[in-house]
Amino acid sequence: MEELITIPLFPLSLVAYPGKPLNLHIFEPRYRQLINDCETEYMRFGIPTFQDGKALTFGTLMKLTEISKVYPDGKMDVKTLGIQPFEVVEYYSILKDKLYPGGEVLFMEHDDLVGRRDLAVEVIELVNELYDLMKVETALVEWDTNFRIFNIADKLGLSQSQELDLLRIQDENERLFLVKKHLQELLPVVRNTEKMRQRVQANGHFKNVIPPKF
Secondary structure, rough: OOOOEEEEEEOOOOOOOOOOEEEEEEOOOOHHHHHHHHHHHEEEEEEEEEEOEEEEEEEEEEEEEEEEEEOOOOOOEEEEEEEEEEEEEEOOOOOOOOOOOOOOOOOOOOOOOOHHHHHHHHHHHHHHHHHHHOOOOOOOOOOOOOOOOHHHHHHOOHHHHHHHHHHOOOOOOHHHHEEEEHHHHHHHHHHHHHHHHHHHHOOOOOOOOOOOOO
């Protein structure tokens, strides 16, 4: 039987990913205590995804990398990094004598291997087309040996359920296939929306129309 590990938990309405930095603004006293404990005791904590009023059963172990700013009232800006996905087996609203929640978790297998280059390049082309159509002001995505789909997963228009599906997949190629399928379904909708936008903007303008010859 796999070993259960008890860790602090910080439920959020987002999906954190392994290898992906995540900046947080900490304002609640219980989570300020959590961050202080992470700094002084070199602890790590988990972010289980919070959806529909409850913490779900999957999340990502996080490492505190920097406390960027502490405000006079104790609030903080911190930088964290995703480490490993986990499944929550038991959730505690308060962990022992702390203010913050915790839980018993099972860490999931997770590979950090590069995916197939041809598949990754195909996905990147779809991503860049999406960004172009939506006029997103961001640098174009390029392939290199450090490319992992987790690094841009929050910028692909995935639903939260799809993001959780992505987190649970252990193989990079399977993750790339999921994103490819999503983009192939999304892009026709975005293309049609862009055409409609152009038609709406054209209404009221003088048109240089050449009539047909009969």
